[in-house]
Amino acid sequence: xxxxxxxxxxxxxxxxxxxxxxxxxxxxxxxxxxxxxxxxxxxxxxxxxxxxxxxxxxxxxxxxxxxxxxxxxxxxxxxxxxxxxxxxxxxxxxxxxxxxxxxxxxxxxxxxxxxxxxxxxxxxxxxxxxxxxxxxxxxxxxxxxxxxxxxxxxxxxxxxxxxxxxxxxxxxxxxxxxxxxxxxxxxxxxxxxxxxxx
Ligand SMILES: Nc1nc2c(ncn2[C@@H]2O[C@H](COP(=O)(O)OP(=O)(O)O)[C@@H](O)[C@H]2O)c(=O)[nH]1
Ligand SMILES: [Mg+2]
Numbered sequence: 299x300x301x302x303x304x305x306x307x308x309x310x311x312x313x314x315x316x317x318x319x320x321x322x323x324x325x326x327x328x329x330x331x332x333x334x335x336x337x338x339x340x341x342x343x344x345x346x347x348x349x350x351x352x353x354x355x356x357x358x359x360x361x362x363x364x365x366x367x368x369x370x371x372x373x374x375x376x377x378x379x380x381x382x383x384x385x386x387x388x389x390x391x392x393x394x395x396x397x398x399x400x401x402x403x404x405x406x407x408x409x410x411x412x413x414x415x416x417x418x419x420x421x422x423x424x425x426x427x428x429x430x431x432x433x434x435x436x437x438x439x440x441x442x443x444x445x446x447x448x449x450x451x452x453x454x455x456x457x458x459x460x461x462x463x464x465x466x467x468x469x470x471x472x473x474x475x476x477x478x479x480x481x482x483x484x485x486x487x488x489x490x491x492x493x494x495x496x
Pocket of ligand 2: 334335
């Protein structure tokens, strides 16, 4: 694991609170409990950078994290249970829509999904949203440690087909075994254009 410098830049309910920055941004999305906070923490090797609690839907705002002075990770609220009620869905799109529309430095999206579960309708909608915004899309399949190798491969095929993405967009991850992090970083680096040719 590499050392990463990481700090919270801003917490935003609306565009006026987005941080002033010209660095590339990657948004992390996923349903509540998919393992998004844990994944962000593991990616930067921090225990508590992104809140990683057990209460679904705890974060309701956009959290911007500055990482290594080269990229900003934007942590979006978890969707899932809550998005089904109209009021929460409205709040979610009010938060997210302008960000997708106007944040020019937004370059990529990491969709965090539990590798034991089929992607939800909301995951599919999120992918379509990311495509419409011309984002590079990476699927982080979390909790891979909970599956056997063959189950994992089977599930990844279902996830890939349900989301309509190519196999190389999927990365199996485990925050317990710390696997998938180098692969995820390689993707992020290529999206933000900092990968160096050997
Ligand atoms: N076994 C295992 N559990 C995980 C992993 N990632 C997250 N979890 C657990 O899944 C639950 C939800 O994680 P959290 O990061 O809070 O999900 P979020 O709601 O998407 O931010 C917590 O109990 C985590 O400890 C993983 O890679 N392996
Ligand atoms: Mg969380």
